[in-house]
Amino acid sequence: MADLLSVRDLKIEATSYPPGERPRTVTLVEGVSFDVEKGKVLGLIGESGAGKSTIGLTALAYGRGGVRITGGEVRLNGEDLLKLSPGGIRKVRGAKVCYVAQSAAAAFNPAHRLGEQVIEAALRHGVMTRAEAEERALYLFRVLGLPNPETFGQRYPHQVSGGQLQRAMTAMALCPNPELIVFDEPTTALDVTTQIDVLAAIKHAIEETGTAAIYITHDLAVVAQITDDILVLRHGKMVEYGSVQQIIEAPQAEYTRALVNVRGTRSEEAVDQSDTLLQVENITANYSNGFTVLHDVSLHLPKGQTLAIVGESGSGKSTLARVITGLLPPREGTISFDGKPLPKALKKRSNDELRRIQMIYQMADTAMNPRQTVREIIGRPLTFYYGLRGKEKSARVNELLDQIEMGGQFADRYPAELSGGQKQRVAIARALAARPELILCDEPTSALDPLVAEGILKLLLKLQEETHVSYMFITHDIAIVRAIADSVAVMHRGRVVRFGPKSKALSPPFDDYTDLLLKSVPEMEIGWLERVLKTRRMESAGN
Amino acid sequence: MSDLGPARGPEPMAKPAADEVPQPAGAAGPTAPTQADLPSQDGPLAFFAGARRRNPLMSLILQRLALSVALLFAVSLMIFGGVEALPGDFATTYLGQSATPQAVANIRKELGLDQPAPTRYFQWLGGALQGDFGTSWASRNSVSEQIGKRLGNSLFLAFFAAAISIPLAVGLGMLAVQFRDRFPDKIINVVSLAAISLPEFFVGYLLILFFAVNMGVATFPATVYDTMTIGQRLSAIALPTATLVLVVLAHMMRMTRAAILNVMSSAYVETAELKGLSGLRIIARHAAPNAVAPVINVIALNLAYLVVGVVVVEVVFVYPGMGQYMVDAVTVRDMPVVQACGLIFAAFYILLNMFADILAIVANPRLRHPR
Numbered sequence: 077m078a079d080l081l082s083v084r085d086l087k088i089e090a091t092s093y094p095p096g097e098r099p100r101t102v103t104l105v106e107g108v109s110f111d112v113e114k115g116k117v118l119g120l121i122g123e124s125g126a127g128k129s130t131i132g133l134t135a136l137a138y139g140r141g142g143v144r145i146t147g148g149e150v151r152l153n154g155e156d157l158l159k160l161s162p163g164g165i166r167k168v169r170g171a172k173v174c175y176v177a178q179s180a181a182a183a184f185n186p187a188h189r190l191g192e193q194v195i196e197a198a199l200r201h202g203v204m205t206r207a208e209a210e211e212r213a214l215y216l217f218r219v220l221g222l223p224n225p226e227t228f229g230q231r232y233p234h235q236v237s238g239g240q241l242q243r244a245m246t247a248m249a250l251c252p253n254p255e256l257i258v259f260d261e262p263t264t265a266l267d268v269t270t271q272i273d274v275l276a277a278i279k280h281a282i283e284e285t286g287t288a289a290i291y292i293t294h295d296l297a298v299v300a301q302i303t304d305d306i307l308v309l310r311h312g313k314m315v316e317y318g319s320v321q322q323i324i325e326a327p328q329a330e331y332t333r334a335l336v337n338v339r340g341t342r343s344e345e346a347v348d349q350s351d352t353l354l355q356v357e358n359i360t361a362n363y364s365n366g367f368t369v370l371h372d373v374s375l376h377l378p379k380g381q382t383l384a385i386v387g388e389s390g391s392g393k394s395t396l397a398r399v400i401t402g403l404l405p406p407r408e409g410t411i412s413f414d415g416k417p418l419p420k421a422l423k424k425r426s427n428d429e430l431r432r433i434q435m436i437y438q439m440a441d442t443a444m445n446p447r448q449t450v451r452e453i454i455g456r457p458l459t460f461y462y463g464l465r466g467k468e469k470s471a472r473v474n475e476l477l478d479q480i481e482m483g484g485q486f487a488d489r490y491p492a493e494l495s496g497g498q499k500q501r502v503a504i505a506r507a508l509a510a511r512p513e514l515i516l517c518d519e520p521t522s523a524l525d526p527l528v529a530e531g532i533l534k535l536l537l538k539l540q541e542e543t544h545v546s547y548m549f550i551t552h553d554i555a556i557v558r559a560i561a562d563s564v565a566v567m568h569r570g571r572v573v574r575f576g577p578k579s580k581a582l583s584p585p586f587d588d589y590t591d592l593l594l595k596s597v598p599e600m601e602i603g604w605l606e607r608v609l610k611t612r613r614m615e616s617a618g619n
Numbered sequence: 620m621s622d623l624g625p626a627r628g629p630e631p632m633a634k635p636a637a638d639e640v641p642q643p644a645g646a647a648g649p650t651a652p653t654q655a656d657l658p659s660q661d662g663p664l665a666f667f668a669g670a671r672r673r674n675p676l677m678s679l680i681l682q683r684l685a686l687s688v689a690l691l692f693a694v695s696l697m698i699f700g701g702v703e704a705l706p707g708d709f710a711t712t713y714l715g716q717s718a719t720p721q722a723v724a725n726i727r728k729e730l731g732l733d734q735p736a737p738t739r740y741f742q743w744l745g746g747a748l749q750g751d752f753g754t755s756w757a758s759r760n761s762v763s764e765q766i767g768k769r770l771g772n773s774l775f776l777a778f779f780a781a782a783i784s785i786p787l788a789v790g791l792g793m794l795a796v797q798f799r800d801r802f803p804d805k806i807i808n809v810v811s812l813a814a815i816s817l818p819e820f821f822v823g824y825l826l827i828l829f830f831a832v833n834m835g836v837a838t839f840p841a842t843v844y845d846t847m848t849i850g851q852r853l854s855a856i857a858l859p860t861a862t863l864v865l866v867v868l869a870h871m872m873r874m875t876r877a878a879i880l881n882v883m884s885s886a887y888v889e890t891a892e893l894k895g896l897s898g899l900r901i902i903a904r905h906a907a908p909n910a911v912a913p914v915i916n917v918i919a920l921n922l923a924y925l926v927v928g929v930v931v932v933e934v935v936f937v938y939p940g941m942g943q944y945m946v947d948a949v950t951v952r953d954m955p956v957v958q959a960c961g962l963i964f965a966a967f968y969i970l971l972n973m974f975a976d977i978l979a980i981v982a983n984p985r986l987r988h989p990r
């Protein structure tokens with residue numbers, strides 16, 4: 077066996093500093109062993125906090141922010157990296173093992189040109205001369221499908237798009253001809269239509285150069301497209317380790333089975349969609365700089381149902397929500413709510429009009445005051461809209477906490493003491509406290525792990541049944557649309573390109589954009605990527 | 620593993636996503652709405668064409684320039700107004716016991732004080748714009764001539780203090796980052812804190828005591844004359860320069876350290892570390908360029924101090940600079956001199972800050988290379 081990297085019984089610790097307590101050592105990763113053969117790709121998968129990135133970085137003998145590797149061995153070509161001197165480790169990093177970060181936008185130095193950064197490691201380690209490195213960078217830019225590869229290196233990071241930066245980061249990792257590359261969620265921050273291209277580019281580049289790789293992601297469907305083996309992690313421990321076929325087609329552990337089936341939720345759409353609650357007509361809106369974000373947007377949402385707004389970043393989804401809340405008054409068009417026109421600007425709306433429309437945001441973290449307890453956060457709208465105080469308020473807070481399946485014991489905690497999913501539940505309770513008729517949900521699950529997100533979706537569906545509230549659900553994820561929507565609006569560059577009941581909107585014949593969007597969503601199926609790329613190529617050849 | 624060279628170059632996977640259409644050189648980014656009319660980034664003519672939209676860098680710099688000029692006018696008004704509002708009167712002070720109303724009126728007329736304030740302001744400003752600050756009331760000499768010499772002396776001192784302290788401060792700051800929380804960093808921190816805490820006149824007297832009195836290796840007083848050679852001058856200003864360096868060094872060094880440390884926690888520094896680069900290269904190449912703006916600002920402030928705020932040091936070392944000149948003029952109510960010194964100091968302060976602003980703007984790659 078030509079094992080390039082061989083990790084045995086890894087143990088990783090960090091010191092945590094809980095406020096008001098003595099510092100203590102926490103074990104992040106324990107008993108993890110795996111091998112990466114030459115030219116093969118291993119997928120590390122798990123939810124956030126599972127230790128994926130921490131394990132991936134051990135291949136570079138690197139501990140992020142005070143993380144220490146305290147046990148086990150990490151052998152690269154038989155040599156234990158953990159026993160090397162700092163100088164010895166430096167010779168491995170950037171020469172034999174390279175790293176591709178999740179956010180290439182942050183990982184590139186804004187002060188230097190991309191080309192210089194791409195070839196820097198190869199030059200500093202003396203792997204090649206400047207001319208050779210530049211030639212190789214150009215070759216990699218071509219392989220990765222970057223536009224104008226000859227001049228791409230002249231650009232600064234802020235001058236290219238996120239998808240291009242992610243490819244450039246891959247080129248940077250491949251440039252010194254490393255034996256192993258660690259990809260840390262390289263496509264997570266990208267739009268779904270961009271993700272598929274970057275994914276294909278990475279896969280192509282790996283095959284082309286014969287480099288081995290560790291591919292870290294929380295999305296099993298993505299990892300199924302690109303890896304040979306998969307290691308499933310949870311809470312820093314191994315759950316299951318096997319070939320892609322085995323993990324996807326015959327998962328053994330219960331946790332793996334849950335991951336494989338996570339996108340299985342489907343809801344039936346409502347048959348009668350005539351009782352309109354929200355009517356948006358011919359909305360055109362622009363930013364203060366004159367840039368038009370929404371063009372002639374019209375849609376409607378029936379009472380007690382869910383309208384999903386799908387689109388990529390920059391398509392105007394969130395702006396539409398801001399227009400409906402009155403935060404951004406539109407230039408043209410009207411919004412009616414329950415049959416009556418709504419004033420365009422927030423300041424002109426009555427308290428009751430405000431109460432009837434509430435919002436849930438993507439980052440529950442930043443949408444809550446970190447210095448208020450859950451009780452204060454949920455209690456605020458109760459006092460503001462209903463004048464509740466004392467026992468009445470407290471009872472209602474507990475009732476709401478029960479509704480979001482958390483219970484009264486959470487009332488006196490601060491947001492920092494809650495998990496991501498719990499924070500989002502509190503945000504939902506805060507919205508519900510106003511007894512709204514419409515909740516605008518702006519990607520409330522996209523920052524959460526798949527299983528947690530699934531829980532939130534189920535909760536939202538349950539609450540809809542109980543309170544008959546309507547949702548306008550903004551998302552970029554078609555799977556979520558399938559799971560919860562009654563009707564769907566697809567947005568692209570500020571326009572609604574498709575609108576209708578879910579069954580109609582998501583069935584052929586498609587317009588070009590919806591087709592591209594639907595085909596870009598990774599499916600839990602080996603070989604999906606090749607299949608899709610083939611059909612896309614054929615289409616472009618046919619056109 | 621090097622058999623994978625470019626020669627094997629496969630057909631490129633040129634299948635950009637919908638929003639990733641290849642873009643013309645010089646303009647990039649899918650969200651740049653005005654990319655078509657952005658000038659090529661090297662076109663020098665673009666610098667003079669419609670500034671704001673086409674070249675954010677130039678428009679920002681022009682903005683700063685205009686602002687500085689406006690500020691300078693405002694300051695000239697304030698200086699003139701402030702001097703006007705001072706109680707007392709030069710003529711009365713000058714004549715002392717013999718101040719008969721007639722004599723006072725004569726002197727006032729001679730000095731032009733009988734004219735209304737706005738007239739005098741514009742006369743003064745008009746002169747100042749041409750480099751003529753009028754005549755000193757006390758010595759009847761040309762103010763510009765006097766100031767010319769004094770300012771030269773002050774700048775001479777400031778230049779050497781800056782030439783030593785700036786590279787030293789930036790270097791020590793980088794060193795402190797490289798050894799952060801270890802021994803060299805702590806030493807640098809303690810020494811610089813001590814230097815900040817001691818008042819400059821105290822540092823000055825200490826230096827005089829050790830180097831001039833006890834060891835006799837330095838010259839004191841630091842007075843310079845027209846007849847001195849450059850070598851004599853340098854030896855004369857050694858002690859005041861050392862004092863100034865000690866006073867400004869700590870501030871700049873600590874700011875450099877803080878600015879670089881701030882950058883050291885960013886993702887691109889981690890990238891550099893994972894490329895296996897050495898610590899000093901990471902600091903010098905990857906961290907420092909992004910910490911330039913705050914460092915430049917603190918350097919400019921200290922440079923301004925070196926020119927404007929050296930009164931105490933000049934007095935301690937009996938150095939014939941601008942500061943001493945102004946203090947002397949204030950004691951005898953020699954208003955043309957006070958006004959001229961005030962305006963020149965303000966001009967230096969504003970100019971240095973403007974240069975700092977402009978350098979910080981130029982150091983920002985986003986402004987230097989628009990999308």
